[in-house]
Amino acid sequence: MDKIIIHGGKQLSGSIQISGAKNAALTLLPCALLTDEPLTLRNLPRLADIDSFQHLMNQFGVSTAIAGSRPEDFGRVMTLEATRITSNVAPYDLVRKMRASILVLGPMLARMGEAKVSLPGGCAIGNRPIDLHLKVLEALGATIELASGYVRAIAPDGGLPGGRYSFPVVSVGATENALMAAVLASGKSTLHNAAREPEIVDLCNLLVAMGAQIEGIGASDIVIHGVPRLHGATYRVMSDRIEAGSYACAAAITGGDVLLKNACIEEMEATVQAFRDAGLIVEPRGADLYVAADGPLRPVQVTTAPFPGFATDMQAQLMAMLCRADGASVLTETIFENRYMHVPELNRMGANIETSGKTAIVHGVPRLSGAEVMATDLRASMSLVIAGLAAEGETQVHRLYHLDRGYERLEEKLLGAGAQIERVGDD
Ligand code: EPZ
Numbered sequence: 001m002d003k004i005i006i007h008g009g010k011q012l013s014g015s016i017q018i019s020g021a022k023n024a025a026l027t028l029l030p031c032a033l034l035t036d037e038p039l040t041l042r043n044l045p046r047l048a049d050i051d052s053f054q055h056l057m058n059q060f061g062v063s064t065a066i067a068g069s070r071p072e073d074f075g076r077v078m079t080l081e082a083t084r085i086t087s088n089v090a091p092y093d094l095v096r097k098m099r100a101s102i103l104v105l106g107p108m109l110a111r112m113g114e115a116k117v118s119l120p121g122g123c124a125i126g127n128r129p130i131d132l133h134l135k136v137l138e139a140l141g142a143t144i145e146l147a148s149g150y151v152r153a154i155a156p157d158g159g160l161p162g163g164r165y166s167f168p169v170v171s172v173g174a175t176e177n178a179l180m181a182a183v184l185a186s187g188k189s190t191l192h193n194a195a196r197e198p199e200i201v202d203l204c205n206l207l208v209a210m211g212a213q214i215e216g217i218g219a220s221d222i223v224i225h226g227v228p229r230l231h232g233a234t235y236r237v238m239s240d241r242i243e244a245g246s247y248a249c250a251a252a253i254t255g256g257d258v259l260l261k262n263a264c265i266e267e268m269e270a271t272v273q274a275f276r277d278a279g280l281i282v283e284p285r286g287a288d289l290y291v292a293a294d295g296p297l298r299p300v301q302v303t304t305a306p307f308p309g310f311a312t313d314m315q316a317q318l319m320a321m322l323c324r325a326d327g328a329s330v331l332t333e334t335i336f337e338n339r340y341m342h343v344p345e346l347n348r349m350g351a352n353i354e355t356s357g358k359t360a361i362v363h364g365v366p367r368l369s370g371a372e373v374m375a376t377d378l379r380a381s382m383s384l385v386i387a388g389l390a391a392e393g394e395t396q397v398h399r400l401y402h403l404d405r406g407y408e409r410l411e412e413k414l415l416g417a418g419a420q421i422e423r424v425g426d427d
Contacts, residue, residue: 003426004397004411006388006419008370012256014417015288017074018244018263019045019408020237023313024199026100027176028206028237029053032062032080033107034184035210037232040067043075044237045408048401052098054078059094060108061086074408075237085112092118092149099123102130105153106177109142110184113155119146124377126336132167132174139165140181140189160185162226166192170220170306175200183212185226194222197307198267202238209233241267242313243407246382248291249321250414252280253390257292258417265289270310274302274318278325299327299364304335316342316383323351324390325364332359342380345373349387349395370395375402382407389419398426 020043029050032039044050054064061084067077088108095101099120108115122128130151134144137153141161145152162185167174175195180203182189194200196218204217210233213225244263251258252275265272265284272282275291279298283290299322304312312335322329323346333339340355347353349371352363370393375381381403388395397403400423403410411423 001398001426002400002423004385004400004403004421004423006370006385006395006397006421008368008388008391008393008395010254010389010418010420012251012254012258012389012414012417012419015259015261016247016413016417017261018239019043020075021045021199021202021240021242022047022049022406023172023242024202024238025050026053027103027199027203028235029057029080030104030107031180031203031206031210032057032082033060033085033104033111034180035230035232036083038079038081039210039232040077040079040234042077042234042236044078045240046076047406047408048404049098049100049406052094053100056090056094056101056104059087059091082111088112088115090117095120099128100173102133103173103176103180105133105151106137106179106181109137109153109155110160110181113159114153116150116152119149119151124341125339130174132169132171133177136165136167136174136178136191137181139163140178140185142181158186162187162189162224164190167194170195172197172200176203179203179207179214179222179224182224182226183207183214183230185224187226189224189226191222192220194220195306196220198238198241206233206235209235238267239264241271242311244268244289245271245311245314246317246386246407247413248275248280249317250386250389251291251417252278252293252297253321253324253386255293256418257290259285260289260291262287263289270308271314274300274310278322297321297325297364299325299329299362301330303332306335312336312339313379315339316379317386319353319360319362320346320383320386322362323353323365323368323387325362327364329362329364330359331362334358341376342383345380345384346387348373349391351387367392369393372396372398375399378402378406385410389414
């Protein structure tokens with residue numbers, strides 16, 4: 001296991017290349033199951049979760065080839081070919097490592113007429129049930145069976161007929177599974193209160209590029225007209241809006257500035273609003289986004305919500321930045337029930353944060369002090385890095401496997417912007 005050592009206090013300045021979006025890539029990869037033709041994905045981030053998903057696809061008999069990319073390049077090109085599927089089972093030992101494996105359920109069901117996936121357990125940030133995934137697939141005509149820790153989804157003989165479903169709660173993953181199942185249904189499907197995240201739009205754009213017929217892309221009401229088959233495609237994964245926001249917080253807490261290469265402001269409006277409320281300069285510059293501190297950070301009030309609201313995946317990183325604001329900020333986490341595990345570690349660094357249920361009050365402090373801290377989940381680990389960049393002295397962040405799931409070559413990117421940071425083995 002590795003750890004990161006940061007000597008804080010260096011003002012960040014420079015440009016940071018934003019990688020392909022993890023949460024888009026994880027729903028684009030299973031689309032390869034929907035056709036027997038090659039699917040080529042460009043700008044895939046080099047992340048542990050992508051490697052895990054590639055391994056899962058190989059498990060089904062899907063061939064995957066990484067096109068030559070130089071070690072110094074960001075992102076990779078992967079061609080997937082599901083000519084013959086030799087297994088429609090996603091086993092426990094793979095699913096337990098990466099809960100996004102559940103996103104093979106819909107496409108495997110659509111292609112094979114049956115899919116069996118180990119139930120993903122909860123995770124650090126919450127229980128994360130999959131009841132909505134199962135309900136929407138039933139609404140599209142599937143029979144669902146739960147036994148021995150697995151979910152089995154079966155389509156009627158002629159394949160899924162399609163149907164209508166209204167989500168009681170906005171769910172990104174359940175919307176994604178529904179879309180990937182509905183595109184090959186024999187009839188029309190209608191989704192109400194569907195998730196509208198940019199990653200869903202990316203999925204719809206890929207499916208349309210493969211020949212799917214989808215109306216209402218980006219809206220909460222989506223209509224899918226099933227087609228008999230889909231063809232291959234070559235598609236570029238969107239940039240990672242959460243990674244971009246994370247590095248913006250890193251530059252801001254150090255009083256610096258950063259040009260986020262390939263960051264798309266339209267996908268980050270709620271985050272950008274929070275940054276501007278906190279007193280930051282935020283300017284789109286061509287295909288890039290410029291973010292700079294502009295005097296002391298101001299406290300803000302933010303509530304997480306489904307897109308276009310403030311992203312829950314940005315909550316921990318914004319909280320770290322607000323530890324150095326002039327005054328008290330109020331954050332409310334409405335999506336996951338246990339997404340404040342970064343708070344005790346931030347407080348060990350001299351932050352002054354109180355939590356009560358869904359609400360966290362972040363009392364700004366004049367300084368943070370470096371400490372040995374423990375990552376608990378992906379975004380919490382990034383919040384500790386952000387705090388460490390501003391803290392006086394040395395911060396060591398342990399259990400980096402959390403960070404490696406979502407941030408491609410983080411140290412290199414931060415080094416390039418002036419941080420004093422290194423990765424070392426953690427005995
Ligand atoms: C996706 O998770 C993202 N992961 C998460 O990012 C992100 O936090 C989340 O969407 C919300 O934006 C990927 O895309 C791989 P949900 P997902 O279904 O699909 C409840 C990160 O840090 N719910 O939108 O699992 C659920 O418990 C990760 O990159 C049900 O009750 O999220 C939660 O409270 C973390 N039943 C809420 O809905 C269900 O069947 C939103 O979950 C499904 C979800």
